[in-house]
Amino acid sequence: MPLFVSGLNHRTAPVDVREQLAVDEDKLREILHDVQATSALSEALVLSTCNRVEVYGVADVPGEARAVCFRMLCRQRGLDPARLEGALYTHLEADAVRHAFRVAASLDSMMVGEPQILGQVKDAFALAQACETVGPTLHALFTQAFAVAKRVRNETEVGRHAVSVSYAAVELARKIFAELGGRAVLLVGAGKMGELAARHLVEQGAYPIYVANRTWPRAQEMARALSGTAVPFDDLPTALGAVDIVITSTGARHAVITHDMAARAVHGRGARPLFFIDIAVPRDVEPSVGSLANVYLYDIDDLRQVVDANIRERAREAHRAEGLVEREVAKFLARLSDVEVVPTIVSLRARLEDIRAGEVRKALARLPDASPETRAAIEALSAAIVNKILHVPITKLRESSRAGAARSWTQVVHELFGLGRAAGGD
């Protein structure tokens, strides 16, 4: 019975359609129960996030099943089904498998590599399982989809490389200092983005945190929020010499950290690297500071460039991940189709073994004086004949399943050998 996926996502439907169609867990439960009642689908799973609404299912007539599901969804949300026309896509069999793998691995996401989607797919799977709409096919499909997602995450860098300015700054810090644990940070100014970057650094173990601000109470407040220490603004030159990472985000009109100030700080600190993250506009750190030895200076434009480069790098990695997914799809289909022919092979073997055993018994009954050697020879002879006869049909069956023609072959074999009801023909 064909596997299909049908739905819409951020590329095919505008946000107003998506938000109208997105449903919460209780509603999903109802829909899954209704779907089960219609018997248009033998298995079903609904994935509903803010970027996609999709039905994965197994149905004799996928077109009909799709219509049933989306009629229900639209009724549930009071949406005119006509609005979905043109936005809906449907993939069958191999394409459906590929789609499921790509979605779970976050290759189909708006921001490729974003980590939430895998959890959302897992939730949808758990819900469908709870509603007992998951059968063997969807179970196999999604178990494998989770494994593929994990492989993509581990073997490619599609989920790495920051796509926000504040995280890009943290990653840069880690390319300079291998470990952020125990690195001292100085936050100058009270800009939101500066605070965010400082927070990320604290999460990575950076310590201690110093906060400087022209307004002393503001410095104290921020220091409390970050579990840091407030330092007087005039002590900035001294503080520079004691820290590893400096984040500036003041509203000052002129540079707060001058070349001379930075040069003196660098001189006093030996050759330990000093990393300036200047998020302020206009800039807080004089650009020439970046030319000092062992000093790395990134302003907001530089950080944006890094983010752009990161996004390009993610795209390159996504390309690699697509190849991995493609191989996994082929493997999955091969296994799935092997599963289709295995019962036939088993019953074929059993049938011939029955015949063989019966005939051997009859023959031996007619030879009461046969020596044990003769009996063994007859056993071996008959077994060898059966194996020789079975060899080609079994090979052909396996090949047929890989070529996607398992159903007609299993039916022929069942007819020819009188194996009873053909598997997969129901």
Add this chain to the structure above:
Amino acid sequence: MSPVFALAVIAYVIATGLALAYLIQRAEVIHRLASVVIVAGWVLHAVSLLRLGLELGRPPLGTLSEALSLAIWIAVGLTLWLERASGLKVLGAFVLPVVSMLGVSSAARGLGLAQMDRALTSAWLWTHIALALIGIAAFMLNFAGAIMYVLQERQLKARRPGAFYYRLPALETLDRLTYRTLALGFPFLTTGLILGAVWAGRAWGSVFAFDPLAMLSFVAWAIYAATLAGRAAAGWHGRRAAYFSIVGFAALVLTLGAGLFLPGRHGS
């Protein structure tokens, strides 16, 4: 040249290609494949060294090609260990090209061809060679670390992340690698050179005696000594130390080249 050694060198060359492919592609499969080929090459190399030693009835260090071969073997072993211990998977891509180059030139000169003057062999001599070799092996890794440092530092200073930004580890990791390999290699090279000088003094009555390898090796030693002193005393780190390491290794390669291809007492 023994076919086993030839096979080992071929394995190193293939592994170099794979390691570079891994640097570009970062596919786990390629790295695993490269590791298998390196280990295979390394084991073959060990077998060839052992066989050569048994055949000659002396340590396989009698000629510079043989010595170079052992230095490569040590360097590959160190690389394998470091890659595992530190998770620095791209190290191979920077060490193996040097290994392959030296391996091919060592193979080109042939091993075990020259007859050693029995009178010249002594425990002093073997110790001199062995210690210098461990030093050279450590400096191969030191060079690789320095190259990686310079590449990564350039990217970070330029503020435009390119391919190396994503592929190379943090600056401090690389700085630590170059410092440690320098600290490991230097004492060995120093002791090796002193023993060599003492031995030369006893055998020939003069320390340098216009041997090109001996002269150049003291130049390389001086560069490394300056780097180490700069790091330890003046707090040199980062780029300057890395540049010195690169120059030091260039001098070392020149030294070995002179020994391999110029006439002299270290000649093949």
